[in-house]
């Protein structure tokens with residue numbers, strides 16, 4: 001029997017704050033990949049963008065990472081990784097993918113080293129099996145609105161998109177207002193790598209967005225059952241979202257667009 005390819009899912013975004021839907025993206029993607037019969041999802045990574053991304057209302061990464069950590073406390077396979085948020089400048093998504101892919105390879109190689117050195121102590125118990133271990137793959141996980149931004153002029157470099165869909169692969173969850181199939185058909189590049197783009201349909205519609213959560217919070221309205229209770233408590237304790245935090249970066253260009261205009 002052919003072994004399944006281990007997959008790590010990486011979601012990049014603001015996570016301002018983490019919503020229940022952000023976590024559902026991972027569950028939906030994992031089910032979908034497992035249903036293909038070819039993949040075994042071994043880990044999910046949420047990577048909050050750094051403060052220098054410059055998006056309106058973006059609160060400090062310290063808070064966004066802390067909230068993601070609280071939200072993911074109940075997951076046994078998804079974790080938040082602060083690496084991207086700790087970089088001095090905004091990091092292109094393809095570089096975030098390269099970083100996590102290198103990390104995954106390093107972990108894989110050190111496990112292999114231990115397995116070969118102590119074959120009888122193998123934790124998987126398959127030390128005597130002649131099956132070769134399969135190198136893990138890393139795929140970018142996003143919502144359909146994220147995929148749509150590939151079309152926004154000057155936001156993405158063509159070579160980055162090519163590497164993301166060509167080398168890594170993409171799992172895209174449906175979202176009202178975006179038609180990922182049409183987007184793929186309209187793009188020669190995306191069509192070429194269609195085999196590496198997994199479109200997942202969420203039948204249980206859930207249109208929660210972080211912006212709506214922040215608006216409700218600023219008006220003193222309840223967001224219970226839309227984001228975890230632990231995140232609600234953190235927001236209240238640290239007074240994270242205020243009229244002032246919503247004005248942050250107002251009128252600023254996003255860093256990828258700023259970089260493009262500087263060129």
Ligand SMILES: Nc1ncnc2c1ncn2[C@@H]1O[C@H](COP(=O)(O)OP(=O)(O)OP(=O)(O)O)[C@@H](O)[C@H]1O
Nearest residue numbers: 013014015021142143146175206207208209210211
């Ligand atoms: N309801 C949703 N359905 C599908 N994808 C979603 C949904 N909410 C967020 N995502 C995806 O989660 C990732 C992170 O998104 P982001 O942090 O921008 O959250 P958001 O809810 O879209 O926030 P905002 O309203 O501030 O844009 C993106 O890939 C985005 O497409």
Ligand SMILES: NC(=O)c1ccc[n+]([C@@H]2O[C@H](COP(=O)(O)O)[C@@H](O)[C@H]2O)c1
Nearest residue numbers: 012013014049092093094155156157256
């Ligand atoms: N050229 C690029 O690599 C590029 C451009 C725009 C956004 N992004 C990323 O996409 C994500 C978008 O997040 P938001 O949907 O919260 O704006 C962020 O992680 C951001 O860094 C990457």
Ligand SMILES: [Zn+2]
Nearest residue numbers: 013014145209
């Ligand atoms: Zn968004």
